[in-house]
Amino acid sequence: MEFNNIEKFDPSSCIAGKVMRIKRITANIFRKHLAPYHITDSQLTLMFVMSKKRSMTQKQMSEMVFLEKSSLSRNLTRLIDRKLIHKTGPHQIEITTDGLYFVENIIPIWEKAMNEIREKIGEQGEHSLSTVYTSITA
Amino acid sequence: MEFNNIEKFDPSSCIAGKVMRIKRITANIFRKHLAPYHITDSQLTLMFVMSKKRSMTQKQMSEMVFLEKSSLSRNLTRLIDRKLIHKTGPHQIEITTDGLYFVENIIPIWEKAMNEIREKIGEQGEHSLSTVYTSITA
DNA sequence: AATTTAATGTTGTATATACAACTATTACTG
DNA sequence: CAGTAATAGTTGTATATACAACATTAAATT
Numbered sequence: 431m432e433f434n435n436i437e438k439f440d441p442s443s444c445i446a447g448k449v450m451r452i453k454r455i456t457a458n459i460f461r462k463h464l465a466p467y468h469i470t471d472s473q474l475t476l477m478f479v480m481s482k483k484r485s486m487t488q489k490q491m492s493e494m495v496f497l498e499k500s501s502l503s504r505n506l507t508r509l510i511d512r513k514l515i516h517k518t519g520p521h522q523i524e525i526t527t528d529g530l531y532f533v534e535n536i537i538p539i540w541e542k543a544m545n546e547i548r549e550k551i552g553e554q555g556e557h558s559l560s561t562v563y564t565s566i567t568a
Numbered sequence: 569m570e571f572n573n574i575e576k577f578d579p580s581s582c583i584a585g586k587v588m589r590i591k592r593i594t595a596n597i598f599r600k601h602l603a604p605y606h607i608t609d610s611q612l613t614l615m616f617v618m619s620k621k622r623s624m625t626q627k628q629m630s631e632m633v634f635l636e637k638s639s640l641s642r643n644l645t646r647l648i649d650r651k652l653i654h655k656t657g658p659h660q661i662e663i664t665t666d667g668l669y670f671v672e673n674i675i676p677i678w679e680k681a682m683n684e685i686r687e688k689i690g691e692q693g694e695h696s697l698s699t700v701y702t703s704i705t706a
Numbered sequence: 707a708a709t710t711t712a713a714t715g716t717t718g719t720a721t722a723t724a725c726a727a728c729t730a731t732t733a734c735t736g
Numbered sequence: 737c738a739g740t741a742a743t744a745g746t747t748g749t750a751t752a753t754a755c756a757a758c759a760t761t762a763a764a765t766t
Contacts, residue, residue, distance in 0.1 A: 433619075433671075435676070436620070436668065436671055436672055439675055444613065444682070445686075445689075446595065446609045446613070446685075447616070447633075448701040449587075450595075450609065452591075452701055453590075453591040455704050456583060456704070457587075457588075471584045472751080472753090475582065475588060478579035482574070488715065489713080496589045497753080497754095498755080499716090500716070500754070503716055508751080520714085530570075530571055530574065531571075533571075534571045534572070534573050537577055540582070547584075548583075550703060550704050551700055551704050555700050555704065558696035559587070559696070561692060563590055565689040565692070566689050592753080592754095608721065608722080611722095626745065630744095636723065636725080638723085638724070638725080638726095638746070639722065641747090642747095643722075658732090658744085659732085
């Protein structure tokens with residue numbers, strides 16, 4: 431056979447392929463719920479972290495969310511423009527009062543998105559996801 | 569308390585947050601392995617599907633990989649420019665012979681990336697990922 | 707304290723992704 | 737068969753992401 435590797439392998443076993451598809455599906459669900467509030471899933475993650483920690487460096491945030499520093503820098507730009515976050519020094523970002531209210535109010539919406547995903551993946555799926563997450567971030 | 573929702577909730581429970589982080593981590597591993605061959609994880613998924621099916625419509629592909637038609641259209645542009653895929657009609661894309669050889673040769677590299685991820689998530693993690701994938705795509 | 711070194715953050719460039727609006731193709735219907 | 741409706745695919749625009757190169761700030765060394 432000319433293409434032995436192709437014959438033998440099973441594309442559906444690809445881990446990255448599965449992760450990408452899961453990501454697209456979950457992002458679509460979240461987008462649908464969050465769009466009216468003009469915030470994205472990625473931005474919301476940053477806001478959630480900030481709402482708990484209140485203040486930190488970009489380096490710290492970048493490590494917490496596994497986001498490259500340049501990507502983080504650009505995502506923050508949009509949140510800073512909206513005054514949900516501000517810079518209190520060269521190496522310090524802080525959530526604003528507006529930011530705290532925003533998170534406070536978006537949590538019920540976020541819960542709706544979470545529930546829609548839970549309906550799809552179930553208790554089992556949610557637990558399995560945690561297993562993957564724990565092992566890959568260990 | 570002023571921010572009751574914030575106090576109560578646990579950002580680390582966010583499904584989308586976990587999925588995004590897992591996605592960044594796996595994409596980084598794949599990127600590292602695939603970069604020398606000038607192909608991305610997303611493009612490789614398309615090539616993998618094409619290597620098995622040989623020919624299909626964009627609509628079919630879009631449903632198989634859960635990718636919006638416009639995103640697919642643009643990703644295909646790059647593969648068509650490289651002559652790994654070509655259009656055989658208005659609604660038909662086909663893998664080229666070059667494309668088949670490309671996939672045949674990249675599979676061993678792909679296996680290295682897969683193994684690096686497997687080292688992190690283990691048998692358990694790989695199985696858990698499949699569980700999530702099956703349920704969310706059901 | 708001044709200069710060098712290291713760490714942190716930003717900007718240039720490229721791909722990925724989605725929605726909305728448009729174009730092109732195919733399918734239906736009279 | 738012609739005209740319309742439906743489906744498929746492309747383009748405009750915006751955010752997300754990463755690497756490389758640059759700029760800025762902090763730390764270390766003399």
